[in-house]
Amino acid sequence: MPNNGKVKPGYKRTLDLKHGCVEMVHGNGGRSMAQLIQQMFVAAFDNEFLRLMNDQACFPVFGGRMVMSTDSHVVTPLFFPGGDIGSLSIHGTINDIVMSGAKPCYLAASFILEEGFPLADLKRIVDSMAQATKAARVPIVTGDTKVVEKNSGDGVFITTTGIGMVPEGIYISCENARPGDKILVSGTLGDHGIAIMAWRENLSFQTNIESDTAPLHDLVAKMISTTSNIHVLRDPTRGGVASALNEIAQQSSVGMMLYENKLPILEQVQAACEFLGFDPLYIANEGKLIAICAAEDAENLLNAMQAHPLGNNAAIIGEVIEDTHCFVQMQTRFGGKRVVDWLNGEQLPRIC
Amino acid sequence: MPNNGKVKPGYKRTLDLKHGCVEMVHGNGGRSMAQLIQQMFVAAFDNEFLRLMNDQACFPVFGGRMVMSTDSHVVTPLFFPGGDIGSLSIHGTINDIVMSGAKPCYLAASFILEEGFPLADLKRIVDSMAQATKAARVPIVTGDTKVVEKNSGDGVFITTTGIGMVPEGIYISCENARPGDKILVSGTLGDHGIAIMAWRENLSFQTNIESDTAPLHDLVAKMISTTSNIHVLRDPTRGGVASALNEIAQQSSVGMMLYENKLPILEQVQAACEFLGFDPLYIANEGKLIAICAAEDAENLLNAMQAHPLGNNAAIIGEVIEDTHCFVQMQTRFGGKRVVDWLNGEQLPRIC
Numbered sequence: 001m002p003n004n005g006k007v008k009p010g011y012k013r014t015l016d017l018k019h020g021c022v023e024m025v026h027g028n029g030g031r032s033m034a035q036l037i038q039q040m041f042v043a044a045f046d047n048e049f050l051r052l053m054n055d056q057a058c059f060p061v062f063g064g065r066m067v068m069s070t071d072s073h074v075v076t077p078l079f080f081p082g083g084d085i086g087s088l089s090i091h092g093t094i095n096d097i098v099m100s101g102a103k104p105c106y107l108a109a110s111f112i113l114e115e116g117f118p119l120a121d122l123k124r125i126v127d128s129m130a131q132a133t134k135a136a137r138v139p140i141v142t143g144d145t146k147v148v149e150k151n152s153g154d155g156v157f158i159t160t161t162g163i164g165m166v167p168e169g170i171y172i173s174c175e176n177a178r179p180g181d182k183i184l185v186s187g188t189l190g191d192h193g194i195a196i197m198a199w200r201e202n203l204s205f206q207t208n209i210e211s212d213t214a215p216l217h218d219l220v221a222k223m224i225s226t227t228s229n230i231h232v233l234r235d236p237t238r239g240g241v242a243s244a245l246n247e248i249a250q251q252s253s254v255g256m257m258l259y260e261n262k263l264p265i266l267e268q269v270q271a272a273c274e275f276l277g278f279d280p281l282y283i284a285n286e287g288k289l290i291a292i293c294a295a296e297d298a299e300n301l302l303n304a305m306q307a308h309p310l311g312n313n314a315a316i317i318g319e320v321i322e323d324t325h326c327f328v329q330m331q332t333r334f335g336g337k338r339v340v341d342w343l344n345g346e347q348l349p350r351i352c
Numbered sequence: 353m354p355n356n357g358k359v360k361p362g363y364k365r366t367l368d369l370k371h372g373c374v375e376m377v378h379g380n381g382g383r384s385m386a387q388l389i390q391q392m393f394v395a396a397f398d399n400e401f402l403r404l405m406n407d408q409a410c411f412p413v414f415g416g417r418m419v420m421s422t423d424s425h426v427v428t429p430l431f432f433p434g435g436d437i438g439s440l441s442i443h444g445t446i447n448d449i450v451m452s453g454a455k456p457c458y459l460a461a462s463f464i465l466e467e468g469f470p471l472a473d474l475k476r477i478v479d480s481m482a483q484a485t486k487a488a489r490v491p492i493v494t495g496d497t498k499v500v501e502k503n504s505g506d507g508v509f510i511t512t513t514g515i516g517m518v519p520e521g522i523y524i525s526c527e528n529a530r531p532g533d534k535i536l537v538s539g540t541l542g543d544h545g546i547a548i549m550a551w552r553e554n555l556s557f558q559t560n561i562e563s564d565t566a567p568l569h570d571l572v573a574k575m576i577s578t579t580s581n582i583h584v585l586r587d588p589t590r591g592g593v594a595s596a597l598n599e600i601a602q603q604s605s606v607g608m609m610l611y612e613n614k615l616p617i618l619e620q621v622q623a624a625c626e627f628l629g630f631d632p633l634y635i636a637n638e639g640k641l642i643a644i645c646a647a648e649d650a651e652n653l654l655n656a657m658q659a660h661p662l663g664n665n666a667a668i669i670g671e672v673i674e675d676t677h678c679f680v681q682m683q684t685r686f687g688g689k690r691v692v693d694w695l696n697g698e699q700l701p702r703i704c
Contacts, residue, residue, distance in 0.1 A: 029591025030695025056421035069408035070460035108422035161513035239381025343382025
């Protein structure tokens, strides 16, 4: 949080967390900004690195392979069934790191606040982030705050960036899928996107569907301890499983065959998708992963995933095949075949 | 750039960089987003890490002390005399890393684009970023792209995050200032803020003043090779030298005494400040640093700084004193003394 600094002695004004709003002065680099940072961010995220209040965090690392990932979060609404932009911003970046097989170590968080945004809502979001970082044991060590005028933003945008270290011997990457490999997912598909959509559309079924937002590092640690032979991990967020698999097929120069009757989809999600005209394969997930591994490891890996709370509904949903066109296809419930193409056109804006 | 992936064979549609605009589909996680990422970002930032197109970048690091810093950039206007939001977003994060004495290694870049923003302008910004990363020899290894609806953003916001490694034996931090230390700046003060302000106000003197936006890692490397005894480095951005020194005074529990007649300020900047009613001590800089070192090293350090193109106008502007109130004071040109307080109230919104 550049230009932060501690509040001066004798300067004890406290933020009005009940009725106050974000003001342009909160971004000016002076006393009001220092106050916002101390009383809002440092109070919630406190740790030995952040506490030093430099414009950067400094920490020890061991040599090896490091991963870095960044994600801006612009989800609307900011609060939704099962989560909010705060927890989502922590889980999203942790998951991107974890999909390389790495252990997440440190996070940075940068806020773009709109003038007039209620401090009470910001506090709720920040507390949710703090809780998510604590639960995941990954601290926010540095950050930044900017304020833009009313109507130049939309409440709060949060960009989180994380770094992590890859354990020795692990080489997981989206270009490693090989014909014959099995394709697994860790649970039901489309929960996050449909939870958001139901909320936006104020649909009566909304109460039943919650976002699946969750950090996947413990599940992945368990999977890696089961087999060191996972070829690909990927969290199917924006664009859903269909887009993620098309990208992997492309990156690995392979085709894929899915089995429609193996796809784990909640009944309410399926119903909502039919009602709204969506295909659950294209709907965003925020606490699910795709794993691709050698056929001989698939059952073992599946069992390990199902034994973890975040992998209860894991399933083998298809296999990697040879295909110079890199098509993702699906055997339908009725015995036919169809191509599962890239997402084309707009589906669910601002889902994450 | 999560959910990116290469463009499918046979799918050759190219972005209309002349007349095209950012559309909501560019953020959907599907084919249009992949196209934007490939043709806009990867084309400009290309390197071995980014090219793998995973949701995270993976690279080797050596053990030691690492620094991490993040900054959102919301400057308006996007293009200003001497730079643009693109170069600024690279220099800003590099400089935050360098102020710990670290060598910057890798950058992540995340874009929040407003629907309707011209692709030609985005290309200009991205090219400017590419040029800045090449000049600084610090690659962008991963990124993200989000699109928000018209009027929910303001053209382009860019959040950059960087990591760097601190050389053995270097411990530079804002709590290390000691009474007796000398305070140096690397050049003229207020150029960036006044360049922006002049542009915004459409003032006739605008043509003469340019932003000082520049990456400071070469200057700092030179300074560190001159003396391993630099106590504090800080880039005085938002809030200017006054806010930065107040924060350092606070963090180090010391006071400071500045000499007004030693402050390097361009004549046009001084004139603009008087005209607009600003104090140059509070105006943002984007290519300047404050250095605090032991008195016996100050002349040596000054000479080293002045020998570097980015330190031509370096000066010793004051000293650290004992003061339990942690006040920053200034001996004025006329022999008096005044307190240089924290910036209070709004001065220059969206300066970076």
